[in-house]
Amino acid sequence: VKLADVQFSDHEHVVVARVTGEIDLSNADSIENAVAEATPNHALALILDVSALDYLDSAGIHLVYKLREKLRARGQTLRLVIPADSPANDALRLAGVSRNVDTAETLDAAIAEFSTDAAAAEVPDQGSV
Amino acid sequence: VPLEKPHHHAPRAGQTVLPPAETGLAPAHQVEPFARLSDPALSELGLEEFLDELLLRVRDALNVDTVAILLHDPDNDQLVARAAKGIEEEVEQGVRIPVGQGFAGRIAAERVAIFIADVDHADILNPILREKGIQSLLGIPLIVEGTLIGVLHVGSLVPRVFGQRDLAILEVAAARAAPGIERARLFSALEREHQVAMLLQRSLLPKRLVDVIGVNTAARYLPASDEVGGDWYDVFELARGRLGVAIGDVVGHGVRAAALMGQLRTALHAYAMQDYGPARTLELVDRFVQAMPDYAMATAAYAVLEPDTGEVQIASAGHLPPVVIGRDGGRVVDVTPSAPLGAFSYGRVQEHELVLAPGETLVFYTDGLIERPGTPLTDSIEVLLDVVKDASSVEGLCRRAVERMVPAGGLRDDVAIVAIQNSEIDDELELQLPADPKILAEIRLVLRRWLRHQGANDSQTMEITLAVSEACTNAIEHAYSPAPAQFTLRATAEDGQLTFVVTDVGRWRAPRGQDRGRGLTIIRAAMDEVEVNSSETGTEIVMHRKVGP
Numbered sequence: 287v288k289l290a291d292v293q294f295s296d297h298e299h300v301v302v303a304r305v306t307g308e309i310d311l312s313n314a315d316s317i318e319n320a321v322a323e324a325t326p327n328h329a330l331a332l333i334l335d336v337s338a339l340d341y342l343d344s345a346g347i348h349l350v351y352k353l354r355e356k357l358r359a360r361g362q363t364l365r366l367v368i369p370a371d372s373p374a375n376d377a378l379r380l381a382g383v384s385r386n387v388d389t390a391e392t393l394d395a396a397i398a399e400f401s402t403d404a405a406a407a408e409v410p411d412q413g414s415v
Numbered sequence: 416v417p418l419e420k421p422h423h424h425a426p427r428a429g430q431t432v433l434p435p436a437e438t439g440l441a442p443a444h445q446v447e448p449f450a451r452l453s454d455p456a457l458s459e460l461g462l463e464e465f466l467d468e469l470l471l472r473v474r475d476a477l478n479v480d481t482v483a484i485l486l487h488d489p490d491n492d493q494l495v496a497r498a499a500k501g502i503e504e505e506v507e508q509g510v511r512i513p514v515g516q517g518f519a520g521r522i523a524a525e526r527v528a529i530f531i532a533d534v535d536h537a538d539i540l541n542p543i544l545r546e547k548g549i550q551s552l553l554g555i556p557l558i559v560e561g562t563l564i565g566v567l568h569v570g571s572l573v574p575r576v577f578g579q580r581d582l583a584i585l586e587v588a589a590a591r592a593a594p595g596i597e598r599a600r601l602f603s604a605l606e607r608e609h610q611v612a613m614l615l616q617r618s619l620l621p622k623r624l625v626d627v628i629g630v631n632t633a634a635r636y637l638p639a640s641d642e643v644g645g646d647w648y649d650v651f652e653l654a655r656g657r658l659g660v661a662i663g664d665v666v667g668h669g670v671r672a673a674a675l676m677g678q679l680r681t682a683l684h685a686y687a688m689q690d691y692g693p694a695r696t697l698e699l700v701d702r703f704v705q706a707m708p709d710y711a712m713a714t715a716a717y718a719v720l721e722p723d724t725g726e727v728q729i730a731s732a733g734h735l736p737p738v739v740i741g742r743d744g745g746r747v748v749d750v751t752p753s754a755p756l757g758a759f760s761y762g763r764v765q766e767h768e769l770v771l772a773p774g775e776t777l778v779f780y781t782d783g784l785i786e787r788p789g790t791p792l793t794d795s796i797e798v799l800l801d802v803v804k805d806a807s808s809v810e811g812l813c814r815r816a817v818e819r820m821v822p823a824g825g826l827r828d829d830v831a832i833v834a835i836q837n838s839e840i841d842d843e844l845e846l847q848l849p850a851d852p853k854i855l856a857e858i859r860l861v862l863r864r865w866l867r868h869q870g871a872n873d874s875q876t877m878e879i880t881l882a883v884s885e886a887c888t889n890a891i892e893h894a895y896s897p898a899p900a901q902f903t904l905r906a907t908a909e910d911g912q913l914t915f916v917v918t919d920v921g922r923w924r925a926p927r928g929q930d931r932g933r934g935l936t937i938i939r940a941a942m943d944e945v946e947v948n949s950s951e952t953g954t955e956i957v958m959h960r961k962v963g964p
Contacts (some may be wrong), residue, residue, distance in 0.1 A: 307654055308856060308859075310855045310856065310884065311855060311892070340654075341881075343934075344937055345844060375873075380881065381940070
């Protein structure tokens with residue numbers, strides 16, 4: 287049985303990679319490579335959704351840092367979807383890594399951040415329909 | 416003297432129907448070669464050799480240029496060229512003649528002998544006869560106990576009138592040879608089907624059972640004494656260390672049942688891997704069966720075992736109830752079976768739950784193991800429980816079931832049995848492990864199971880598993896050795912105070928950069944007390960943590 291699986295989906299300006307299963311030293315590198323590979327140049331950002339991940343440890347945290355560097359070099363942003371009550375968040379908490387602006391609570395919130403609507407929302411509200 | 420044409424057969428161009436010949440017409444010296452065709456020793460030959468021998472003798476006895484045998488294929492009511500002398504192309508090209516058409520087809524349909532004096536002007540279907548330059552033909556049906564099995568015909572490259580004497584010789588040859596052909600044909604067909612089915616059955620069953628932490632597994636498959644059936648079993652690993660166990664029985668026997676079994680086993684396995692759970696998995700296999708072009712029906716049961724807790728989810732589509740064997744004997748699991756796969760459209764499958772205590776074994780089997788004429792199934796299941804209750808291992812259990820339940824004289828139906836045991840949990844862990852990252856997932860499975868046994872709650876289990884996994888990761892990353900490196904993990908418990916020691920043969924390396932130091936940070940945060948002891952011989956990480964309410 288594969289320890290983890292990655293499912294990709296394309297959205298307006300972003301690619302979502304949803305990782306399920308477990309990430310440890312045995313598969314962190316191949317997951318990082320697969321995710322970086324699956325993010326096309328035209329995407330503004332990669333959303334790494336680990337909300338359904340069962341296990342993450344320092345190898346997985348290391349993966350996140352390496353992936354962020356890789357994307358930054360291509361001018362792209364990494365967003366993480368890590369709900370507060372997820373195993374991934376427990377690992378971050380124990381590792382003393384604080385959740386920051388790169389982290390979203392839900393996938394929808396992360397996607398909305400990069401959508402055209404989000405840009406439009408910056409203009410004054412024209413009333414509702 | 417040419418032969419008279421009977422009136423009750425519809426005339427066809429150039430064909431003359433001959434009445435049966437007087438047996439006495441055949442000269443003894445010409446019939447003699449066929450006497451030995453009914454020799455049992457000869458009929459032991461394979462079909463090919465037997466036909467070859469027959470054709471040579473017919474050719475010599477009648478002094479003809481061509482001889483051919485076409486056998487009847489009842490599936491599509493055609494004659495298939497099976498052996499020939501002088502017109503080998505017939506066989507090589509796999510000539511097929513529909514019964515009722517042409518020369519051979521009419522012989523088969525009307526079961527009469529037919530003579531054709533001039534092939535060029537006769538109603539024949541097979542162009543090879545003309546292409547070979549055959550001028551005249553004589554053919555007769557091959558009949559065994561009233562059943563048509565084929566057609567035998569001879570040909571001459573020069574115009575020839577086949578008379579009553581020729582017909583008599585050919586009829587003797589046919590009468591002697593037909594039973595031998597039928598025997599040899601049945602034998603080779605059955606033999607071939609049996610071999611194909613056995614091969615199929617063997618290739619479709621798991622080569623070896625998966626090795627899952629905390630579970631012992633064993634299985635057996637036995638074909639029936641005369642043919643294979645559609646029984647199968649399957650054991651596979653699911654995500655998060657769970658184990659899937661399936662068993663099934665396709666209605667029917669032979670190659671078709673074995674092939675269908677392979678499809679159902681694969682379908683069930685594939686749906687199961689998608690984590691649908693037992694009831695939904697069986698519902699999906701049912702829809703798969705419903706969508707098959709041919710009628711098919713099967714019974715099946717599927718269960719998922721969580722080794723951490725011993726919890727089992729189980730569902731049955733018309734399958735016999737599994738049994739649980741424990742230290743205090745056995746019991747039949749109360750699984751109300753839903754309808755068999757393929758029985759009703761959109762059938763719903765019910766899911767049941769049970770807990771397999773450490774040491775207990777869940778046993779699935781097919782009806783071949785317990786079905787005996789005149790004995791109610793419930794009685795047979797009691798006998799099975801009695802036979803296997805003292806088995807000391809899952810292998811021993813399967814061996815006993817097979818030895819004691821299979822009747823003398825062989826099985827009438829095939830048998831599958833599969834047993835999974837929730838293994839006993841040791842109070843202490845002492846594991847010698849290879850320094851290979853792949854082992855980490857297994858370590859976590861062992862730990863989770865052991866921690867639950869020690870009374871750890873969910874969050875304690877999560878934190879301790881994470882910390883120990885980090886310590887093991889460190890041992891694997893730092894292992895240096897020309898030989899395959901190893902490290903050890905020990906876990907002990909005393910009044911809810913757990914101690915874990917991970918020892919490697921490498922030196923503790925100073926963390927390289929901020930990222931790499933995170934492992935030790937996690938260990939310290941997750942455990943109550945942590946020591947790192949480095950020496951010339953290796954590094955030891957000792958971790959303590961209290962668990963319980």
